[in-house]
Each structure stands twice: as structure tokens, then as C-alpha cells.
Amino acid sequence: xxxxxxxxxxxxxxxxxxxxxxxxxxxxxxxxxxxxxxxxxxxxxxxxxxxxxxxxxxxxxxxxxxxxxxxxxxxxxxxxxxxxxxxxxxxxxxxxxxxxxxxxxxxxxxxxxxxxxxxxxxxxxxxxxxxxxxxxxxxxxxxxxxxxxxxxxxxxxxxxxxxxxxxxxxxxxxxxxxxxxxxxxxxxxxxxxxxxxxxxxxxxxxxxxxxxxxxxxxxxxxxxxxxxxxxxxxxxxxxxxxxxxxxxxxxxxxxxxxxxxxxxxxxxxxxxxxxxxxxxxxxxxxxxxxxxxxxxxxxxxxxxxxxxxxxxxxxxxxxxxxxxxxxxxxxxxxxxxxxxxxxxxxxxxxxxxxxxxxxxxxxxxxxxx
Numbered sequence: 001x002x003x004x005x006x007x008x009x010x011x012x013x014x015x016x017x018x019x020x021x022x023x024x025x026x027x028x029x030x031x032x033x034x035x036x037x038x039x040x041x042x043x044x045x046x047x048x049x050x051x052x053x054x055x056x057x058x059x060x061x062x063x064x065x066x067x068x069x070x071x072x073x074x075x076x077x078x079x080x081x082x083x084x085x086x087x088x089x090x091x092x093x094x095x096x097x098x099x100x101x102x103x104x105x106x107x108x109x110x111x112x113x114x115x116x117x118x119x120x121x122x123x124x125x126x127x128x129x130x131x132x133x134x135x136x137x138x139x140x141x142x143x144x145x146x147x148x149x150x151x152x153x154x155x156x157x158x159x160x161x162x163x164x165x166x167x168x169x170x171x172x173x174x175x176x177x178x179x180x181x182x183x184x185x186x187x188x189x190x191x192x193x194x195x196x197x198x199x200x201x202x203x204x205x206x207x208x209x210x211x212x213x214x215x216x217x218x219x220x221x222x223x224x225x226x227x228x229x230x231x232x233x234x235x236x237x238x239x240x241x242x243x244x245x246x247x248x249x250x251x252x253x254x255x256x257x258x259x260x261x262x263x264x265x266x267x268x269x270x271x272x273x274x275x276x277x278x279x280x281x282x283x284x285x286x287x288x289x290x291x292x293x294x295x296x297x298x299x300x301x302x303x304x305x306x307x308x309x310x311x312x313x314x315x316x317x318x319x320x321x322x323x324x325x326x327x328x329x330x331x332x333x334x335x336x337x338x339x340x341x342x343x344x345x346x347x348x349x350x351x352x353x354x355x356x357x358x359x360x361x362x363x364x365x366x367x368x369x
Contacts, residue, residue, distance in 0.1 A: 018241075036235040040217065052197065065196060080127065132342065133284045158178065163281045303360075
């Protein structure tokens with residue numbers, strides 16, 4: 001089976017380096033908020049071209065901490081997309097604010113700025129822009145829109161490690177960006193981990209307090225914080241894996257380039273190609289089709305694993321019943337949720353495996369009307 005995630009095919013030297021890093025942490029006898037975290041934060045900030053990185057427990061916490069660092073809470077509204085992992089919406093709810101869902105652009109899966117404008121009220125304090133699938137687009141327009149409305153632009157970068165537009169890294173366009181290092185991400189830990197990045201020293205200072213019980217100094221609590229600390233072991237492992245991120249990203253881009261060029265089936269629609277292929281990091285390669293179940297079954301029979309990201313839009317989640325949405329509804333998000341399918345695009349795929357995926361997609365013939 002051609003797999004969506006190639007952990008078992010990773011180079012042996014990665015595991016060896018991770019074992020060395022693990023031993024270093026164990027022998028240090030320092031496991032929380034120590035030198036490994038400080039070093040990874042410095043490396044990640046440098047990689048992103050941003051002044052500050054603050055390691056936290058996961059991507060959801062990173063978003064919540066950004067919101068709370070901005071003073072966003074009860075009585076405030078935050079606009080985001082329904083086509084995202086539910087964590088994006090949960091972060092807004094956990095901050096005490098009210099989420100409002102805008103529709104997406106069907107050609108990319110990204111948030112639609114016209115829909116966002118329809119959602120704005122006097123209570124709107126921020127937009128969380130999700131760089132879904134690993135793409136960063138039209139950021140000058142997003143910055144201009146949020147500036148004109150007097151609201152904060154927050155970037156959910158959970159799928160876009162290293163993605164850029166015009167040479168500028170995601171996470172640096174808005175006031176802050178949130179990253180998840182869940183194992184399947186382009187830069188993944190061996191468990192849960194996350195970080196937020198920002199060019200604001202004030203946000204970084206608030207975030208460091210909030211992640212650690214609201215402490216300024218030990219046993220001195222200036223704000224009501226939380227326990228969301230990136231641990232030393234994950235920080236050490238992330239440093240190892242960061243060394244492979246560029247080469248793995250390049251391989252993802254090579255695979256995506258072949259898919260864009262060679263997939264040719266009238267029953268399968270590709271999303272819009274990036275203006276600059278080197279800036280899309282292809283955490284996922286999604287297509288859409290009206291015969292998703294048939295296509296997924298056909299690919300499985302051909303030995304190709306696929307996944308659906310995401311089959312249920314946020315407004316249709318039982319836990320989020322009654323959530324506010326664009327007054328004109330979310331037709332594009334609903335259709336995307338019903339038709340999207342992610343093909344394997346992980347960096348351990350071989351050229352023959354990529355060719356097999358392409359052949360399998362191109363040989364699909366939908367049945368019925």
C-alpha cells in the first residue's frame with residue numbers, strides 16, 4: 001500500500017540522531033523549559049525569519065495563547081474558516097470569544113475575503129487565517145483588509161511550515177502565527193508539540209507567562225495562565241527533524257509538480273496551482289470529485305491510501321451546533337467537505353510510487369449518474 005505517511009520509510013540516520021538527542025535530554029536531568037526549548041525556539045524563529053518563537057504544548061494552545069495575549073475574550077468575535085481542524089475553532093471558544101465562520105474560495109480551499117467582510121460586526125476583533133494544505137496566498141490583501149477594519153490578523157500555520165509568499169514566511173504577515181508539530185505535520189514531533197511566532201516582544205512576553213501558569217518569576221503569578229509547556233525531549237527531537245525539513249519540503253514539491261502536470265481525469269478536479277511552486281509546501285495534496293467514495297475505493301483497490309481533510313465542515317459538528325456563519329451561508333465549504341480527497345504526498349514516496357498514484361487516478365472511471 002502506498003501510504004499517506006512514510007514514517008517507516010524515513011532514513012535510518014534520522015532515528016539515530018533522535019536517539020542521540022533523547023539520550024542527551026535524559027542525561028541532562030532537565031526535562032521542562034530548559035536549554036533544548038530555548039535552542040529550538042531560537043532556531044525556529046530564525047527559520048521563519050521572525051523575532052520570537054515561544055514553544056507550547058500543541059497548536060491549539062498556540063492559537064488560544066495568541067488570542068489571550070491580545071486581550072481577546074468574552075464579548076469579542078473572531079472570524080475563521082469552517083474548512084479546518086476543529087482545533088482552530090476550539091481555540092476561539094477557549095479564549096472566551098465567539099467564533100464566526102466565513103466561506104472559502106472553492107479554487108483553493110482558503111478563506112474568502114468577501115465572505116469575511118460580510119461577517120464583520122462591531123464586536124469583531126480578529127481573523128484567523130488558516131493556510132490550509134500548505135499554501136500562502138494574497139497576504140498583502142489580507143493585511144490591508146484587517147488594517148482597514150482595525151482588527152488583528154492571526155495566522156494558523158499548522159499545515160504550512162516553511163511556506164512563503166514573495167519570500168516572506170507564513171506567521172510573519174499578521175500579529176502572530178501558530179504552529180502545530182503533531183507527528184504528521186511537515187515538521188512533526190514524536191508526540192504533541194506546538195509554537196507561536198511573532199515580531200511583537202509584548203505578545204511573546206505574554207505568551208511565555210500564559211504557557212507557564214501565568215508566572216513572571218517562580219511562584220509569582222501575574223495573570224491567570226495555563227500549563228502548555230513544550231518539553232525538553234520534544235524540543236530536542238524537533239531540532240533534529242528541522243535539519244531535514246527543507247529536503248523533505250523539496251520532495252513534496254517535486255511530487256506535487258508531477259501531480260499537477262500528469263493527473264488528467266475529467267472526473268477529478270485539481271486545486272489552483274501556486275504562482276510560485278517553491279513557496280507552497282504541500283502538507284497535503286487535495287483534489288475534489290463528485291464521486292469521492294468511488295474514487296477512494298478505486299485507489300484503495302489500486303494500492304493507494306487516501307484520507308479526507310476534512311469531511312465535516314465546522315458548522316456541521318455536533319459540538320459546534322448554532323455557531324455563527326456568513327449571512328449568505330457556507331455553500332463552498334459544504335461542497336468542499338463533500339468532495340475533497342487527499343492523495344499521498346509525503347517525502348518518502350519513490351518516483352515509481354508517484355507514477356502509480358497518477359496512473360491510479362487517471363484510470364478512475366465513475367459509475368452511475
